[in-house]
Amino acid sequence: MEVSSIPCSGKTSYANKYFNTLNTVIISSNEIRKNLMGTYEFYEKTNNIAFDTAKDMIKETLLEGLNVVFNAANTNCKHRKSIIKIAKEIGCKTIAIVFLSSLDTCINRNLKRSKERRVSMETILNMQNSIQIESIRKVLPKLNI
Numbered sequence: 001m002e003v004s005s006i007p008c009s010g011k012t013s014y015a016n017k018y019f020n021t022l023n024t025v026i027i028s029s030n031e032i033r034k035n036l037m038g039t040y041e042f043y044e045k046t047n048n049i050a051f052d053t054a055k056d057m058i059k060e061t062l063l064e065g066l067n068v069v070f071n072a073a074n075t076n077c078k079h080r081k082s083i084i085k086i087a088k089e090i091g092c093k094t095i096a097i098v099f100l101s102s103l104d105t106c107i108n109r110n111l112k113r114s115k116e117r118r119v120s121m122e123t124i125l126n127m128q129n130s131i132q133i134e135s136i137r138k139v140l141p142k143l144n145i
Helices: 011-018 029-037 044-063 077-090 103-112 121-130 133-139
Strands: 002-004 024-028 067-072 096-098
Touching: 002 011, 002 077, 011 024, 011 067, 024 029, 024 044, 029 044, 029 067, 044 067, 044 077, 067 077, 103 121
Parallel strands: 002 067, 002 096, 024 067
Antiparallel strands: none
């Protein structure tokens, strides 16, 4: 399962509330980025490294027979397709939950975050402008918005 949207839309809170179970592993692109780069800050060049690491973790976890919730602000169709391909090759079903929180809500939530977790306004606006709902529907027919 993928939970996706722009930063501060509620993905992490939702994933932790509803999917934090014994047979499910939540894999977060933000936490991977923090572990690898020492920062939550989004940069295009580090994003590919974070997603390659996430794909490896997703594959390992699925092969162990566990469920995966991938928590990412990945509005990029290329990354989404590669993750779906991994799941399908292993024989797993895929679904996505996309949060369409208002931009104002996300900005207000962002202002309440700790300085370390705060996302630049430029990043939020760029991701808001690049959400690709129709491309998500093409690769994931079971889509919850």
